Amino acid sequence: MEIPKLYVSSSPHLHDRPTTASIMWNVSIALAPAALWGVYAFGLRALLVLVVSIVSSVLVEFLLGKISKQFTITDGSAFLTGLLIGMNMPPSVPLFVPILASIFAITVAKWVFGGLGANWINPALAGRVFVFFSFTGLMSQYSLPRFVGSVDSVSQATMLTAMKMQIGEPAVQQLGSSAILESIAYPASRFGLSVSDSLNGIISPYTVDAFFGLIGGSLGEISAVLLIAGAIYLMVKKIITWHIPVCFLGTFSLLAWIFGGLRNGMGLFQGDFVLQLFSGGMMLGAFFMATDMVTSPTTKKGMVIFGVGIGFFTFLLRYFGSLPESVSLAIIIMNIFVPTIEKYVLPKRFGEVEKKTKSTKEANA
Amino acid sequence: MQRFPTFRKGGVHPDDKKSLSSPCAIERLPVPSELIVPLSQHLGAPASALKQKGETLDIGEKIGKASGFISADVHSPVAGLIKDIRKVTLANSVVCDAFVIAVDAKQPVKVWEEQPYAHLSGAQIISIVQDMGVVGTGGATFPTHVKLMVPKGKSVDALVVNGVECEPYLTADHRLMLEETDKVLQGVMIVAQAVSPKRIIIGVENNKPDAIEVLRNAVSQKGYPIDVVPLKVKYPQGDEKQLLKATIGREIPSGKLPIDVGALVLNVGTSFAVYEAVALRKPLIDRVVTVSGEAIASPKNIRTYVGTKVVDLLAYCGNPKERYEKMISGGPMMGFAFFDDQTPITKGSSGILVLDNQKELDAPTTACISCGRCVAVCPMGLQPTKLYKLIEHRRYEDAMKMNLMDCKECGCCAYTCPAHIPLVHGMKLGKKLGRK
Structure with missing residues (x-):
């Protein structure tokens, strides 16, 4: 009888199913509905942007892998970076912009630091911020989706930019976010208006538009509902946990509610945060960028601090900063703090409580 | 829905695969023709040999003497002749001397009669347990008599019996609880007699509802002061630290022992061994081993002698299928992979697993993505x-x-x-x- 080849390895001899690659591909799957919605809203041009971003990211990863004799494109991380870069682009952006963003993301943000797992900053975020500050004009030209306004998609400021430009102006004193938009006659979709009417105006049409994705913006960030659906998929799959997004969005909402009104001459606890939550890169950032495993803390306590920090900086940048860019900068700021958080925030060791209560008991006795 | 207690921090839920062997009643392996009985079947110093090459042995005769405080005696499971004393490598990579025993074809009939034990003092029980070479059968093989010697100034508040068996595939303790319920419980009561705990708890994971029911019935029938506690399934609940957290809510501080929080943890297999040692004066010479895994034709729970070679067990279970990739002694989470089917069973071998799915498990290592x-x-x-x-x-x-x-x-x-x-x-x- 032929003696079979036996494996002799260290325990454990069982393994859970998820692998790095399956995690990465699952995140891409979770992003797909929101990305496709962007294509539907802005037309095939948006699809072209997505494809160009993905192809250039994967190509750069492949070429860099050639140099260091690794084959890493199957782990899905470069695909995911490309997809995220594409989703962060204005739909009508010239194609060299996502290409440059991809090259910067994969080369400078990722491979310079040692490739997957070694980067301190989310590559996609780095790519986006790099091109944003390099081509601010191109990166700020947003077209309206097919649902709003005239057919030929006029170039138009996003809700956030519009609000930001008005904030602090004498004309909009005492007005909330939605009221500001109304005062400048910002276009709302027919769907948003009818929903708002049927609810007697409790929810502004702009909030409805922002929630369902009937607004202008980066092509993958507009539909809050589809991004939330993707996030729920990831949570069910246990790929992300609630800690970072909930702490991020919670902190931001709380601060925006308490202090958000001050900018428009209103009192405390008057801030209109709901529209803010669903617009801009908030949902995409909270669920898919901030939760990037490589650049976020590993402990639950650390994740809470990280999330709260992002919420705080997002609030500051959105309400008091001079740029429309807030979520991505807030995440990058907190990325810098991750090694520090990791150093000082340690999980509670088994048996630690017992020791403390014992010593306090002894001290009391 | 009733909520079952468990430990709080961490833990995983691997597929338990227990159904492969859990319906199989314990069978007795026919006496093999050769045994290899190692002198180091326990934690601590190896026993020193009491016999020479060429000597004949009787069933239960002591062949190894404990050589330190933490050490245990070794006995001959059979009547036979010492063919050789040589170094062997055990499944857990321990290298030690072992008796190679040629087993007499005709074994004398040995009946272990129950003797009264109600009058024994704690010290007497401990000395019998020591004399019979009892060690923890859960895998760690800590000498039981050492465990039962409660240090001065400490007392046992809770005696916690470990019926968790959290390792996938293993069903030896499960079958023992089902088939030898009363002996297991009597063993627990003997230990209680020795260490006089304030309360006694048996923790069983609720993937063994039949064992929980049988234990509860036996306890109420006999009026034992034992609390049978069903626990929520979670690995590694069978570890004494996690088990104590789940059952009595106490955490053993780093580097300390259960007795430091007033607890004593005992495996159900060990309880059974204590019963046999004290009530029957039978040394720990055999144990129940689960032989299972996807590559085993018919998985079984087998009562077999310490020193039985793995190859004999595998032959009894119809030999592994053509393609198999790993042999493990113990469970798949903490057990040891070994490659020699001449390796003997020891007092701590809870299972022999033969798996065929290692190729896909041993995927290449990629970079850490700090997923946490x-x-x-x-x-x-x-x-x-x-x-x-x-x-x-x-x-x-x-x-x-x-x-x-x-x-x-x-x-x-x-x-x-x-x-x-x-x-x-x-x-x-x-x-x-x-x-x-």
Whole structure:
């Protein structure tokens, strides 16, 4: 009888199913509905942007892998970076912009630091911020989706930019976010208006538009509902946990509610945060960028601090900063703090409580 | 729905695969023609040989004498002739002397009669347990008599009996609880007689509802002061630290023993061995071994002699299928892979598994993406990924400062790591090199 080849390895001899690659591909799957919605809203041009971003990211990863004799494109991380870069682009952006963003993301943000797992900053975020500050004009030209306004998609400021430009102006004193938009006659979709009417105006049409994705913006960030659906998929799959997004969005909402009104001459606890939550890169950032495993803390306590920090900086940048860019900068700021958080925030060791209560008991006795 | 207690921090839920062998009643292996009885079947110093090559042995005769405080006696399971005394490598890589015994074809009939034990004092019970070579049968093989000697100034508040059997595939303790219920419980009461605990608890995971029911019925029938506690299934609940947290809510501080929180933990298999030792004066010469795994034609629970070669057990279970890739002694989470089917069963062998799915499990290791899963599942609250990186860079002292020694190699981290990093292997290496 032929003696079979036996494996002799260290325990454990069982393994859970998820692998790095399956995690990465699952995140891409979770992003797909929101990305496709962007294509539907802005037309095939948006699809072209997505494809160009993905192809250039994967190509750069492949070429860099050639140099260091690794084959890493199957782990899905470069695909995911490309997809995220594409989703962060204005739909009508010239194609060299996502290409440059991809090259910067994969080369400078990722491979310079040692490739997957070694980067301190989310590559996609780095790519986006790099091109944003390099081509601010191109990166700020947003077209309206097919649902709003005239057919030929006029170039138009996003809700956030519009609000930001008005904030602090004498004309909009005492007005909330939605009221500001109304005062400048910002276009709302027919769907948003009818929903708002049927609810007697409790929810502004702009909030409805922002929630369902009937607004202008980066092509993958507009539909809050589809991004939330993707996030729920990831949570069910246990790929992300609630800690970072909930702490991020919670902190931001709380601060925006308490202090958000001050900018428009209103009192405390008057801030209109709901529209803010669903617009801009908030949902995409909270669920898919901030939760990037490589650049976020590993402990639950650390994740809470990280999330709260992002919420705080997002609030500051959105309400008091001079740029429309807030979520991505807030995440990058907190990325810098991750090694520090990791150093000082340690999980509670088994048996630690017992020791403390014992010593306090002894001290009391 | 009733909520079952469990430990709080970490833990994983591997597929338990117990249905492969849990319906199989315990069978007795026919006496093999040769046994290899090692002198180191326990934690601590190996026993010293009492017999020479060429001597004949009787059933239950002492052949090895404990050689230190933490050590245990070894007995001959059969009547036979010592063919040889030679070095063997056990499944857990321990190298020690072993008696190679040629088993007499005609074994004398030995009846172990029950003797009264109600009058025995604690010290007498402990000395019998010691004399019969009883060690923990759960896998750690700590000499039981040492465990029962409660240090001065400490007392046993809770005697916790471990019927968890949290390792996948293993069903030996499960079958023992079902088939030898009363003997297991009597063993528990004998230990109680020795250490006089304030309360007695048996923890059983609720994937063994039949065992819970049988135990409860027996307890109420006999009026034993024992509390049978069903626990929510979660690995590694069978570890004494997690078990105590789940049952009595106490955490053993780092580097301490259960007795430091007023508890004593005993495996159900050990309870059964204590019963046989004290009531029947029968040494620990045989035990129940689960032979299971996808590559085993007919998985079984087999009562067999200590010293039985794995090849005999496998033959009894219809030999492994054509393609098999790994043999494990113990469970798949903490057990040891070995390659020689001449390796003997010891007092601590709870199972022999033959698996055929290792090729797909041994996926290539990729970069750590700091997903934090290992941190989330570590029942000891350690940071396996950080420890591994320190050990990789030979910073053993820094790893020690991050409580590497708290790691008990339960395998949760490596089980869950999506990058397939051999975390447990790293911890073992770090401990070994860091101790120097």
